[in-house]
Amino acid sequence: MSIWRRDIVSNLRLLAGVEGKTAGEPPIASMGATNPPLIEEPMFILDHIVSDGAQVTRPSIDPYREPIETEVYLFGGKLRFTMPIIIGGLTGVYPQHIDAVILAGFRLGVGVHLEKLLRLQLGTEVRGHVLLEVSEDGLQSPQNGPLVLRIEGVGELARVRRVLKSLAHSTQLVARIPSTANSLFYQEIVKSGFQTVIIDEDLGGVEPLEVSLSEADHMLKRLTINGFPARYLMGLIAASNRIRSSSDIFKLGGLGADACIIREAWRIGVDYKPEMPAHLLSERIENLLIGMQREIKLLMGAAGVSSYQSSIVGSRELFRAIDLPYHVCEKLGVKPAGE
Amino acid sequence: MGAGFARVRLDSRPSWRVKAFAVSDTVAFQIFSMLEQKARVEVLSQPKPEYTSPNGALTSYTTYVEASYEALWQAVQEVNGELWSDGFKGRIYSWGRFVDVYKGVGYPLDVYNLYQMGDRGLEGDLWIAHTRQPTNSPGRLPVWSHPFSSGDWAIVHNGDISSFGSNMELLWSLGYKSFVGTDSEVIAYLLDYLTSFQHLNVQEAVKILCNRFNRELPDTETVRLFYRWRGAKLDGPFSVIAGFSDGDDVYMVAFADRFKFRPIIVGEDENYIYAASEEAQIRTISPEANVWTIEPGDYFLASLKRGVIYPGRTLHExxxxxxxxxxxxxxxxxxxxxxxxxxxxxxxxxxxxxxxxxxxxxxxxxxxxxxxxxxxxxxxxxxxxxxxxxxxxxxxxxxxxxxxxxxxDDVGDVMTGGRLIVHGDARDVLAQALQGGAIYVKGNAGNRCGIQMREYRDRRPLLMIGGRVDDYLGEYIAGGVIVVLGLNYLNTDVEIVGDCVASGMVGGRIYIRGRVSPGKIGLNPPKGDVMQYLRGLLLEGLLSTKEYKAVGSLKDFSLITLRDILSPEAVKRVSKLYVNKYWKELVVEYRRLNDDDMTILKPHFEEFGKVFNIAKEVDRVVEEEYFTVIYPKPDTPTRVEEPEEG
Known part of the structure; x- marks a missing residue:
């Protein structure tokens, strides 16, 4: 079965304005449960996690009339993204569309992850929002904006550390690693001075993203930088082709992700085609992001929460698991429903 | 039911007073010998039961120990960690030099009698009292009663902290090992950790917990400090009263959440400073005290030696x-x-x-x-x-x-007729869903006044406030009239309304004396988001540098303001950030009152002037002052969708 169930695709396309006439508006499906694990077949651990909603003493918040903050800060509070979403998966995107995607992200204050140094002619201002992937040699040349280093094995880390030592500390460094809960990875990453980690399921790894993310979040909380829990000085980003919706992002947030890189989801949402005009692509991305931000606000409001990064990220208490084996619950730090 | 008291006394003995609940003398001795073994903690006295336990419930034991704070804190974590995993045999619930906590199960008077507080002639520089009807945590044991204490902090809390999970994560990572499992206790731990171990001053620590909206943070330095301590920020409904001593002074702190979901009021008279959930509680002790409320998301700070340090609201408000x-x-x-x-x-x-x-x-x-x-x-x-x-x-x-x-709070809720005249202030949620009749308030009113007001045929409710109001005035209003006069603030720069005025308004009218900043009307996206979007348009050449700078130089703006500055194309683009399915365009006028307004308002202005004996002042304001008038844009006939070609 495809992970892109019809209703998931339709939801994204309604948001993007590919279908329907209410672009950017969260579609209303129905009252009650329509989702996995009870109604639809669960596909991932995420599908077993539900948000523990607001109740009488902790009222829900209406995001259409009262402020709810979806912004997240990265790099020690120096970089502000307006929502916990980063656009990735641009490798399959045609060169003439790259600028349109980056600019759409830039306008909405959303980061863009470039896996390859593609033709990037945009000004330095835009580059501040682009997480640019470079090789170790590329590190030596001055760049404006965060630099991403792809590290696929623990063995590479010692070498990377030597390279990093020769660098100016002002560079904003991101490590992109496979989905792993191997503590050596995280120890080395903290030692090496990376300020952000991307756990990327598409790079492989032995653990599902949910588990490695949650364990990484906890490991980084136990590791310290100058006596302070490293996690609170660092950013943690989850990336996968299978992040399908704002509710996936919201739940991954609960497991510790400051932000999520979406790939397939936005391409499906905007119905990406090589021949589509750049302005149409740009408009649809904008609609999709605004719509997903509104959905996240609705989810936050329903949980009685008004600040994403401080109240949702890593806040497992706001979530419960249904029909998930106890040992998985323990790894995630999420209680079974009813507890 | 649970109740408790905390006392902060500056001239207490300098050794640490450690208090624990235990099921028996044996367990109490065990607790304190564990304490001794765990760290370099010297137990100075044998644990003494504070009362005879009724029906085998937990008894409170007290002892005095000598140790560095770090060693004691570490030992307490370990002892409590072990005890908690061993069932409810006991728990250390207070360890401070200047703070002393008395808490139990029952009504406040029961706890007072249990500890024989009257007979003991206890004296303190600051007292906190609390009672609760548990909603989220069990209430059968005194460990869940307030105050919660950590080091020389004691706090009481009203609310339900939705950031609880995040706060626990931070505390775990800092080495906290045992929790009784109620959201309230984290407040004491966070404040203690930030002041004792991170050496932040009381104000800095409290500001982090208060968690004001990001857009209200003054500078990037604060943004970064708050980022680092994001696990200590509180979310959801709370009002907190706390007592603290650093050995030099005794501090009283009171603070409330950014939405002001819970009440808090402070006051002072010649001898004392007060903080409470309700004004009546302060009036019980001091009928003549001056009282005022804290601004949403703000805090109040006072000390024994310095008096009111930060009032939580500017003096002239x-x-x-x-x-x-x-x-x-x-x-x-x-x-x-x-x-x-x-x-x-x-x-x-x-x-x-x-x-x-x-x-x-x-x-x-x-x-x-x-x-x-x-x-x-x-x-x-x-x-x-x-x-x-x-x-x-x-x-x-x-x-x-x-x-x-x-x-x-909550006065005139769903009133359908009659009249209410208040010669003083009103607090939060005044005139909620008001459907008829009139409410006149001479002084200020609090948060969420006139929300969900509505009218039906000849029933047209009116709310008139002589002073100023806080956030969300007329939220969701569907009918009726609200007037805010700000009479005490004529010729001052005080904004007489808070944020999000008329948010979600679909009917009725709101009159506010003076000019209301455009960004305060309705719900606007953060200024930073709008500027970011405009930078994007600048890069695309849809905006000139001049236009961009013109918007950037504004302190505050709305979509209406942007229409005056930007090209229609740019406005169309940026309006995506403002407009949604539930958004209704508001008309905002800044003008003198006209004849149409007066047909409804005149009798009320006359009554208002008469009942409060300020007719001349009201007349002058009505005739001479400008008002911000807000109402929803009348619906234009719906355009008929043309059938698609093909």
Whole structure:
């Protein structure tokens, strides 16, 4: 079965304005449960996690009339993204569309992850929002904006550390690693001075993203930088082709992700085609992001929460698991429903 | 039920007073010997039970120890960690040099008697008292009662912290090992950790917990400090009162969440400083105290040696109620004395007077009785002297109520007729879903006034406020009229309304004296997001540098402001950030009142001037001042969708 169930695709396309006439508006499906694990077949651990909603003493918040903050800060509070979403998966995107995607992200204050140094002619201002992937040699040349280093094995880390030592500390460094809960990875990453980690399921790894993310979040909380829990000085980003919706992002947030890189989801949402005009692509991305931000606000409001990064990220208490084996619950730090 | 007290006393003995609950003497001895073994903690005295445990429940034991704070803190974590995993045999619940906590299960008086607090002649520089009806945590053991204490902090909390999970994550990562599992305790731990181990001052620590909206943070340095301590920020509903001593001074702190979902009020008189959930509680101790509320998301700080350090609201925004004592002489001799009456007795007494044919009933010494006037449907005048409790005049149909004093929260809720006159201030959620009749308040009012007001045929409710109001004035308003005059703030730069005025407005009218900043009307996206979007348009050449700079130089703006500056194409693009399915365009006018306005308002202005004896002032303001008038843009006929070609 495809992970892109019809209703998931339709939801994204309604948001993007590919279908329907209410672009950017969260579609209303129905009252009650329509989702996995009870109604639809669960596909991932995420599908077993539900948000523990607001109740009488902790009222829900209406995001259409009262402020709810979806912004997240990265790099020690120096970089502000307006929502916990980063656009990735641009490798399959045609060169003439790259600028349109980056600019759409830039306008909405959303980061863009470039896996390859593609033709990037945009000004330095835009580059501040682009997480640019470079090789170790590329590190030596001055760049404006965060630099991403792809590290696929623990063995590479010692070498990377030597390279990093020769660098100016002002560079904003991101490590992109496979989905792993191997503590050596995280120890080395903290030692090496990376300020952000991307756990990327598409790079492989032995653990599902949910588990490695949650364990990484906890490991980084136990590791310290100058006596302070490293996690609170660092950013943690989850990336996968299978992040399908704002509710996936919201739940991954609960497991510790400051932000999520979406790939397939936005391409499906905007119905990406090589021949589509750049302005149409740009408009649809904008609609999709605004719509997903509104959905996240609705989810936050329903949980009685008004600040994403401080109240949702890593806040497992706001979530419960249904029909998930106890040992998985323990790894995630999420209680079974009813507890 | 749970209740408790905390005492902060500066001249206490310098060794640490450690208090633990235990099921028996044996467990108590175990706890303190564990404490001794765990760290370099020297136990100075044998644990002493503070009372005889009724029915085998937990007893509180006290002992004194000598240690560095770090060593003691570490030992407490380990002892509590072990005890907690071993069932409810015992727990250390307080360890401080200047803070002493007395808590238990029952009503406050039960706990007071249990600890024989009266007989012991306890004295303190600061006292905190708390009672609770548990909603989210069990209440059968005293470990769940407030105050919660950590080091020389003691806190009491009202609310339900939705960031609890995040706060626990931070505390775990900092080495906290054992929690009783209620959201409230994290507040004590966070404040203690930030001040004792991170050496932040009280103000810095409290500001982090208060968690104001990002857009209100003053500079990037604060943004980064708050980022680093994001696990210590509180979310969801809370109001907190805390006591703290650093050995040099004793501090009282009170703070409330950014939405002001819970009440908090502070006050002072010549001798004391107060903080409470309700004004009536302060009036019980000090009938003449000056009282004021804290701004949403802000805090109040006072100390023994320095008095009020930070009031939580600028001085000129406060409004002091006139002496209630003075006004009481105006009451008739046949008045009801409410001194020793609960709300049922009081409403019964009122009903009896009405049945006996009274056209006016005076009540004196009212202090916190709730639901006054609820369920009485007769056109009688009720004059209240004192501080009536919450839910005054709820569902009122025909009573004409006049209050000589301040009123508390949730007053005039779903009132359908009659009148309410308040000679002082009103607090939060005044006139919620007001459907008829009129409410006049001479002083200030709090958060969420006039929300969900509505009108039906000839029933058109009116809310008129002489002072200023906080956030969410007229949220979701669907009908009726709200007037805010800000009479005390003429010729000052005080904004007489808070944020999100008329958010979600679909009907009715709001009049606010003076110019309201455009960004305060409705819900606007953060300025940073709009500027970011405009930078994008600048890069695309859809915006000139001049236009971009013109917007950037504005302190505050709205979509209406942007329309005056930007090209229609740019406005169309950026309006995506403002407009959604539920958004309704508001008309905002800045002008003098006209004849149309006055047909509705004139009789009310006259009454307002008359009842508060300020007719001249009101007349002058009505004639000379400019008003911000807000109402929803009338619907234009819906465009018929043309059938798609093909």
């Amino acid at each position: 406060r409004f002091y109620i006139l002496s209630t004592q003075l006004k009481r002489s105006a009451a008739t001799k046949e008045c009801i004395d409410a001194s020793h009456m609960n709300y049922r007795m009081l409403n019964q007494a009122i009903l009896e007077r009405i049945k006996a044919g009274a056209a006016q009933v005076d009540i004196i010494n009212v202090r916190g009785q709730r639901y006054i006037g609820v369920g009485l449907d007769c056109p009688v005048k009720l004059r209240i002297f004192g501080t009536p409790g919450n839910c005054l005049a709820n569902l009122n149909k025909s009573l004409d109520i006049e209050v000589f004093g301040n009123v508390q």
